[in-house]
Amino acid sequence: MRSFLAPQTIKPPSSPTPSSPISPLCCLSTSILAASTNKNHLIQSLCKRGNLQQALQALSQEPNPTQRTYELLILSCTDRNSLSDGVRVHRRISDDGSDQDPFLATKLINMYSEMDSVEDARKVFDEIRHRTIYVWNALFRALTLAGEGLEVLDLYRQMNMSGTQSDRFTYTFVLKACVASEELVELLNKGKEIHAHILRHGFETHVHIMTTLVDMYAKFGRVAHAAHVFDEMPVRNVVSWSAMISCYAKNGKHFEALELFQETMLAKTESFPNSVTMVSVLQACAALAALDQGKLVHGYILRRGLDSILPVISSLVTMYGRCGKLEQGQRVFDQMKERDVVAWNSLISMYGVHGFGNKAIQVFEEMINSGVNPSPISFISVLGACSHAGLVEEGKMLFNSMVKDHGMYPTAEHYACMVDFLGRANRLDEAAKIIQEMRIEPGPLVWGALLGSCRIHCNVDLAERASRRLFELEPTNAGNYVLLADIYAQAGMYREVKRVKKFLKSRCLQKVPGRSWIEVKRKLHSFTSVDEFNPHKEQLHALLFKLSSEMKEKGYVPQTDVVLYDLADEDKERIVLGHSEKLAVAFGLINTSHGEPIRITKNLRLCEDCHLFTKLISKFAEKEILVRDVNRYHHFQNGVCSCGDYW
Template identity: 75%
Template sequence: MFAFQSPQTVQQPPPLFSKHLECAATRSSCRPRPCSFCTLNPAISTSTTTADKNHVIQRLCQKGELKRALRVLSQEPNPTQRTYELLILSCAHQGALAEGLDVHCHLSENGSDQDPFLATKLINMYSELDAIENARKVFDETRNRTIYVWNALFRALTLAGHGNEVIDLYRRMKRVGIPSDRFTYTFVLKACVASEGVLSFSQKGREIHAHILRLGYEGHVHIMTTLVDMYARFGCVKCAGIVFGEMSQKNVVSWSAMIACYAKNGMPFEALELFREMMLKTHDLLPNSVTMVSVLQACGALAALEQGRLIHGYVLRRGLDSILPVISSLVTMYARCGKLDRAQQVFDKMDERDVVSWNSLISSYGIHGFGEVAIQNFNEMIISGISPSPISFVSVLGACSHAGLVEDGKMMFDSMVREHRIFPSVEHYACMVDLLGRANRLDEAATIIEEMRIEPGPKVWGSLLGSCRIHCNVELAERASARLFELEPTNAGNYVLLADIYAEAKMWHEVRRVKKLLEARRLQKVPGRSWIEVKRKIYTFASVDELNPQIEQLHALLLKLSMELKEEGYVPQTGIVHYDLDSEEKERILLGHSEKLAVTFGLINSTKGETIRITKNLRLCEDCHSLTKFISKYTKREILVRDVNRFHYFKDGVCSCRDYW
């Protein structure tokens, strides 16, 4: 028979007992104001004052009552590891640095600071609280450093942007014989991107890559994806492609990383092709929001409006239209495809907006030449309670530059530190130099460079050289190019710009000298390329392109248009061809420019009345600009050309830039 226990012998703890533990612990005693449990059980009220305070501390941490938990901690000489862990996590979650220091002090007093598990938690806490020096101190004072302790400091330093220190620490870890794990390489690879110096990539990134291969981690999808991302951020698309191609397993993050690599490194066509391959290869992996941001970026780069509309539909079907980065990318995509009204509509429908969303709208109006509207949106963003970011000022200063709003731009620049405590970076100074330079206030631009609080980089000197090209200022051009040749010795574009300036000034001896420098250093000018989307297909054209199957038809129509438009007033600007050739040969070269071929292709293959949209990888040359104005009037077609700087909207023989570009 089974023996049943009498109901009288099974006694459950009174329901108020746990409340009593908390009450007694936080006051050391429930007297003289006893809790409800003590009122009902006066005989045991004093015997429970030394009850399990660990349980009380843990409950208070879970309830978010950190200060009460710390009061209990002061009465408990031997907290458990779990108690300390919850206290540390609470400090991190509540941003409580002072309380975190108190917990750390308590740990040190009873010797628990040598627990590697708790040391890891402390380092993570200090990282969350932006107290990187304290994180270093914990690491230095921990004698038993497990791989988890090392990884915690790797993570903290990487997040804080101390990439070089992570690399040095990694090498130190290898010397003392601590074996790495997959988390180690994730942090160290990210640190390579954050590290400084020209040798960061070649000597550090490749070094870590070699270690990964030697230790057999090439089959780990997360590490290899991080490796792809590292190469992508350094602009080494070929290396990223090799790593991606050799991956035995790929997940949605891997595909997204490689698509982003192409999109962010000037290869939008390849980004879209890889996206199509991803969609066709497997049905198990659905693109996520990161994928869609990169794909939309590629569509915008190619002005592929129809492709972008298809992607927008996919975003809606997947329910990704509530994710801010995706919607911001949609705004940018429509704007870069020339549909500024559609970009505004997408922005207006947003339920929530952050600074990235506003930046997308501000820069969209800027590249279209609507500087006043960009400034208006900038001010509306501030009124809405969102503080501008450094990128906000890059966007609005760029908008002022494209619209020639010099005084507005100067006021914006001055307000950065005065009103928003944002100190100008190289990008902001480059915008100001460009703003003043385009307006032919080159002396002021040069003064800004002289008074910079930081070292002028290639962007600043490049802006000055570009302005000298517009206004043919030889003296400043020579000064700017001398610095650029030191900073970017392999950038052929700087040599070409200087040669253009010499040619404009009829200094042919100097033109030949610069060309000899190009040849001696084996540098080649970036070839001009243009893209056009027709019937959802993207076509690319190179200057003097002979591979297109319609090339003879394109040349014939271009020649016909050129002859007819000369009667309307078009004059070929042969002066931009810097070769010792006769005028007829120079005109032939001009007719081979990629944007002219793309415009003609659009005239032949698009329907009547349809807007022709073209993207170019270089600045629109003066002759192409002039001819396209005449073509828009002669053919009664609207033509939209986006060059490397801005949009040109041609209609009825007039360009939206008002010949200011």
């Protein structure tokens, strides 16, 4: 490597640059002459002013660019996102032997990484002999961003063997690498190993590293591990809090997310939530349909002046949508000064889950007309809307336009939407054909959509085919087995039902218990059908029994096919009457005032009997009831449901 202190080349006086005519003085001292031809300062200031082309021009006239000059050139190329110019600068650096400078190598790796050219970053790394920890870290970061987590972990092992010590940055990069890869399960152990390194090297007090650890366990779904790390942290900042709240919100622990936010972070610490915190909190409110909590959070957002931040507003739209408050969601959206594709997507899927398919399509078109390009998620949202509203032809057209007009490749989710709305419309052959002709391997999402449709139309043959694939793809997902058993039960094939249930038991697999929530006077109440300790249980059962008897006189026939046990009819009736959703309805009838709608959330799909029961209640009790199940909204009013019995 050439020293940067090497004597500078002196240009012969016979070839002066035109802009600097030689004065007699210059000939007296070589150093003065060198200074007058030195373009380093010029290049640097051109870079700072963003004038990359002129800087490159000047570079060609400068025989001895300094390290700082190269650094600014690299940064300037990165800013411009100009790969060709970056390569030019890189070549020049190699030409004068500076490519063995670890500082510049680090900068080059970062540059290539920013330009999504991880192969070039890797080349820089491979060619440099003296690898400082900065060089290693830069490559780790580049590979992680490119999703090459496994490669990072392999290099990390090599680095440890070469005797180079990790620093505090290394740990955050390799922890992220553990989750930046498809092979999540295997890498959990790798992450735990790194966790041990971190403790061994005394970094357990380091906020950045420990927060990354929390996030890593969160992404592996290891909530207890994440909470343990978080609890042990001696110092936490707003990012740590946000990471832990997000961990709960993303892993289905919505109550815990709200509790940590309200009862711990706000009440007991000096940490101020920021926009990122609010996004996770709103997500939890949305998931629980906790409208009162959501409104409080909205108020808080306004007071803290976070209401102009795009992700926050999108989350607000989603929260109001998922709480059944479409007008509020629309209002929040209308007040936005600028709208990005995520905000539009929030609005589209808000109308979608409520069954307003045409409105969702209209919003989708408005988005395009306003000059915002649809993202793959826009299509998932609008196709999902078509599904919920039974808009088969519209859905097919949108799907085709995604490929033709927007040049997008459909993902498994897009195909699953297609299969879903074709299947629901009892066009099962067409749905099966879509699966056959997919340009990617059909995954569990797609087969699951087909199986769901088979359940609606009670198609045992196709259901067996779909479930065979599903059992191969996700052998431990109890939901698939239950769905098949459900179909057998509908078809009266109880021996098959028994077989499936026996199989479930032999594998120690359990169906997710049904759970319903209702928010009354700012407090969330949760119900399951098996909870013996619920203080309201007796009262609710008595009320349900009374209602059921009254409605039976008016023609209600309990839909007991959903019960997977071969029992006497009256036992089946007792079971469906104890479903969590009915308990929540009963609780709502007792605890809401006249004219106030009941709003319920459920973690599974609504069963036939609960659907029928709720429809009738909405008529006989003259009560508006909103139920959000795992897929969509049901708006019950005067004996009718907004889904048109099609869900």
